[in-house]
Structure formats: C-alpha cells, structure tokens
Amino acid sequence: MTVVLAVLEQRDGVLRKISYEVVTGAQRLGGTVEAVVCAAGPVQGTDLVGKYGADKVVTLTNAAFAKYAPEGYAQALAERVKQGRYQAVVFGASATGKDLAPRVAAKLGVGVTADITDLAAAGAAIVVTRPVYAGKALLKVKVGSQPAVLSLRPSVFTPVERPKGGTPDTVPVTVPAGRVTVREVKAAPAGTLDVAEAQVIISGGRGLKEPANFKVLEELAQAFGGRAAVGASRAVVDAGWRAHADQVGQTGKTVSPSLYIAVGISGAIQHLAGMRTSKVIVAINKDKDAPIFKIADYGVVGDLFEIVPKLTEEIRKLHG
C-alpha cells in the first residue's frame, strides 16, 4: 500500500493555503495520505485537511517551532520519514518549502524533484513533470529514489474536496537547538499580496513611463478586493522602480494566476516564461505588434492611461 507524507506549512499557528494544494497533489499518487506539520502548538486549519483527502494529520510540536526553524523542522521531518514507510514525501515549493525540502532530502540521502506541475504513480516509481528553462520546456522524469522527495509548484494543484478521516494526532518532538534561527519576520504592509500567491496579477513594464504611474495598476488591483497583486517586468525592477519581490519572469517569479493582466509590457522571452502558465492572459499595449499579444487570450491596443482607469471603473462596478 502506497503511503505518502504531505508536509503542510503554517505561519503564526495558521495553516497556509499551499497545505491544501500539497494534500491534493499527494493524492494523485494513490494510497494513503498522511499530513504532517511542524508547529509550537495547535494549528488552525488542520481540522480541514481531512476534507481535502488526508487520512491522518500529525502535528510535530516543539517550543522552538513557533517561527520557522530550518534545522529543527528538517530533523523532525527526516526522523518521521525514517520511522514510516513512505513512498513519497511531498512539499509545497513555497519560499519555506524550497528551503526545507532539500535539507530533509539530504538527511535521507536523496535529492528533491522540485517545482512539479504534474505527478502520477508508475508501478513502484513516480513519474513527474516539471517546467525547466523557466517554462520554455517541460521535463518528464521518473523518480526512482526511496522515498521520492517532491515539491509542488504553488497555485497549480487546486484543492479538491475529497473527505477522508483526517484523524488528528500531536507528537511532541525533541530536536537540538538550531544554529540557524529566524530572529523576526518583517511583514509586508497590510493588504499587500505576494505575486506568487495572488489569483489576479496586474503587471507593469516600461510602458508605465515612470514609477509613480504604477498607482493606476495599484488602483486596479484594489478594485479586485484583496485577490490581486501588482507585478513588474525585469526592465522596471532593474531600473529600481519596483521591488525584486514583484518581478515576474525567468530571473524573478514564475506565476500561474487565474488572470494575468500585462500592462505596458512588450513581452520579452524571459518575461513570457514566467507567466505563460497563467490561466487567462490579458495584454494592454500601445504597440499592436508587441510579442505579448501572441500569447495573450485578450488584447486591447491603445493608451494604457486611458484603458486601465476605465477597466478599474468596470471592475469596481462588478465588485461594488
């Protein structure tokens, strides 16, 4: 019987959305899904994990786990894996998952197959697909390691309700004091959503002409009522107009929102690579020959300073 360990993620004692994606993805391998989370105490949201298909939910507790403790988490998870007989250990490829998965994998003597967009069991092995060259190609690989350590690209595995037991269990764990410690987390200003997690992304490029003009994109994002984030092309990040955290593209973030609106972005290959897996793409650009229109589902040609405020007005009406 296949048993898969799904590693959940919490921050400040609340389960993060990617956790449900990880449980959903883990089920694609068939068999039993055991979910596990490292925390200092009870985690809000673990009661919902059963609804998305976890047979069991284990909270590994330690006083040092209130904040992310890379070494402690890795040790506790690696020990858990060694005790069980898991065919696969599945992480989310979030900022934390990208940091944690290799640490756990190395303790198990294997590598991570990272940033997966599709997976299936193939006999005793697991076959996965992952975008490479920033999504310009898809690599299909057979993972033969025991266990297979996998990480799933965020926003790809939409959580599906498939109720299972979700039997809760809490296991206190002992780990040595970590050498690497998170001193504090400086939160982004309230209300700002990370582009990697937003359902709607409105990205701006050089066509915005100057940094202050990003205000028109921020207003459009606000009209979506907390579901949207403002992204940026490499050109404007390199020019210092926007933070690197907002950059979409091969040397920034690769994103897959439901709706991606590219404003004043011509569509350099490295930018297209970062957003081509968006479900719906809208391009607004004054140059009708801009490459962005080749991959956009819907294009509007013209002056963004006229088009975007009008769009903001229409979206406000819908959400008003």
Add this chain to the structure above:
Amino acid sequence: MKIAVCIKRVPDSETRVKIAADGKSLDEAGVKFVMNPYDEFAVEEGLRRGEVTVLSLGPAAAQETIRTALAMGADRGILLQTDKIPADSFETARIIAAELKTASWDLIFFGRMAIDDYSHQVGPLVAELLGLPCVTAVSHLDIDGTTGVAEREIEGGIEVVEFPLPAVLTADKGLNEPRYPALKGIMAAKKKPLEVKPVQPGPGSLEVIALTPPPDRKEGKIVGEGAAAVGELVRLLREEAKVL
C-alpha cells in the same frame, strides 16, 4: 576570509529552447551560454568579503564561465569536468561537497537557483552534506566576526535569520549589484590559475523520459482599441473566460 563560490554555466535567459533529436535534452546549437544570473550575485558578494575560489561542475566550455568570474576579480578557479551534468541534483551536490571538503572555508556561496533546471537545491544539499549551517535566497547580508544576519524574502514578508560562520549561503537578486569585468580584469583572468579535475557522476535516481515544448496557448484575439474596448473585454472575461 576564505570564500568558495559555486557557479553554473546555463543558457542565456533570452534563449529560444529547441529540443534535441533524442527528445530528452536541449539542442545546444546556436545557444549562447552565460554564468547563471543568480551566481553573479554570489560571486560579487564573495569578492566584497574575501579571497575567492570559484568552483563549477560542467563541460570543458564551463572554463569560460569560470574565466568570467576570474575577470570579475576571483582569485582562482576549479572546474569539476564532466560532459554530463547529472539530472539528479543530489549527484551534483555530492561531487561539489567532496571537492569543498578538501579545504576549509569561512563562507560558501551559491546562486539561489539555476535558471535552466530550476531545482533551487544544490546549495542546501551541499550544506547538509558538509554539516554546515545554511541560509537560502539571501537578499541582504551583514557579517560581524563569526556571526551573520541575513534577510530572505518569503511570501508577504522578509525573514531575518541569524547564523554562525562558517556557513553556506545562496544569493538572491537584490543582495548587491554585480560588477562587469573590466578589460584589465579580463586580461588578468587569463593568467589566473584554473584547475581542471575530471569527475564521474553516478547515475543518480532520476531518469529523464522526455523534454517537450510547453503546450501552445490557443490563439488569442485583439478585443479592440482604446478605452472603448474595455466594456467588451470585461464581458469576455466574465462570460467566456469566466474569471471575473
């Protein structure tokens, strides 16, 4: 400080990917190769903090990538030469860790990830194999004696992380502004030591089945021109695409 910086030769980010005849790899004909952009931040940070040895696993042509780092100012280079970069990052990490173990380092830098395989893991794997503390995706770094404080970006915030030296760090964009090699540096780089050591990666536990182009997006449409087209755009997004 004694610093090792591990770099990778990758296709330039503007490369159009063509699949080779084997259906499993990149057709390298006409592809321009560069130093992985995240590794440039790693090299720059090393140069600002001490004496730098640059290390790369790759084919003979990766000597050029190492020379670029030497031209930026690194002191010496080591190429762990193999024609085949392993598909399994654990193999890559094992070989790099074995080489790094032959000396002692105050800091070992990597780029946060390579822009070709997107695995973002060789740095932390090497750290585990060497038993060293590790901080990934560092966008700001302060070091005072043998204690470091690094900032790393997480969703919706910045994590401030404290660690002891020696340590392995992976560099993110924002850490610094990498310098361009000056002509003088390029000339000097030709005379700097570059040692080539053949390595034999094991088979690893990943088997490549296929490399394929991503599915084509279906042909889109121009809805119209100017603000007058917005009404129709919103209607299509609601009724056809159903995303509003």
